[in-house]
Amino acid sequence: MGLPNRSSLLAEAAAPELEAERPGHGSRGLVPLHVGIIMDGNGRWALAHGLPRSEGHRRGVEALRRAVRFAMPRDIGFLTLFGFSSENWARPDAEVEGLFNLLRLFIRHDLAELNSNGVRVSIIGDRAGLPGDIHALVDEAEALTVANHGLRLIIAFNYGSRDEIARAARRLARRVAGGDLDPEAIDQAAFETALDTFGTPDPDLIIRTSGEQRISNFLLWQASYAEFVFLPVLWPDFDEEHFEQALTQFAARDRRYGAIIGA
Numbered sequence: 001m002g003l004p005n006r007s008s009l010l011a012e013a014a015a016p017e018l019e020a021e022r023p024g025h026g027s028r029g030l031v032p033l034h035v036g037i038i039m040d041g042n043g044r045w046a047l048a049h050g051l052p053r054s055e056g057h058r059r060g061v062e063a064l065r066r067a068v069r070f071a072m073p074r075d076i077g078f079l080t081l082f083g084f085s086s087e088n089w090a091r092p093d094a095e096v097e098g099l100f101n102l103l104r105l106f107i108r109h110d111l112a113e114l115n116s117n118g119v120r121v122s123i124i125g126d127r128a129g130l131p132g133d134i135h136a137l138v139d140e141a142e143a144l145t146v147a148n149h150g151l152r153l154i155i156a157f158n159y160g161s162r163d164e165i166a167r168a169a170r171r172l173a174r175r176v177a178g179g180d181l182d183p184e185a186i187d188q189a190a191f192e193t194a195l196d197t198f199g200t201p202d203p204d205l206i207i208r209t210s211g212e213q214r215i216s217n218f219l220l221w222q223a224s225y226a227e228f229v230f231l232p233v234l235w236p237d238f239d240e241e242h243f244e245q246a247l248t249q250f251a252a253r254d255r256r257y258g259a260i261i262g263a
Helices: 007-011 017-021 042-048 053-071 086-090 093-116 132-145 161-177 188-192 240-251
Strands: 034-038 078-085 120-124 152-159 205-208 227-230
Touching (some): 053 078, 053 240, 078 086, 078 093, 093 132, 093 152, 120 132, 161 188, 205 240
Parallel strands (some): 034 078, 078 152, 120 152, 205 227
């Protein structure tokens, strides 16, 4: 299904141009324009501290706040956080509801601060089946911050990349069936217009905490040329030093996009 109140985000197709304008693109020393984070390890943190999983998720929200506050004054334009996977529905009902409550808490508690700092909030993922009040909160956050020009905070909630790609295919198929689109016109650029992230540059850097070294159905299409940094820290303990460590690793990478530097 389409995402409501995102027309201005999707129409902002000029955003990828920012990447080309940044000095040092494809070489060492580049500050990532777009950082994605797979926030992993809340449950294991709680277990290690003898606490319920809900407390691990609550501490994870505190780490989320630290990450956003770290990114705001730096030359990071987009921060995408993997908050709730479409596969997370398989967890116990109480834990799923707890994750919803944390999203409610984050938006209600932090939206005013985000807005005052010029942060623009967007949500990607399939909103079908989410509680009505979550819809209302998401709509409020996007509407309030839509004109902001600071950090773009994108929360992937009820998101799975395979699901996103399947939904994009359905959108294009409906256009073909309706006679609005020639199948021969569907190339990579056309397909990207149907993705949740249309208008957002691909991630330069993806960070995963907890020591796991996989991307778990996160931005599969968009991460084709992303750099990956896997950190052993559990997400509730992720702080500014860890974020800086990931940026330092990124800055040391040679980004060639399939080309040969200097050729």
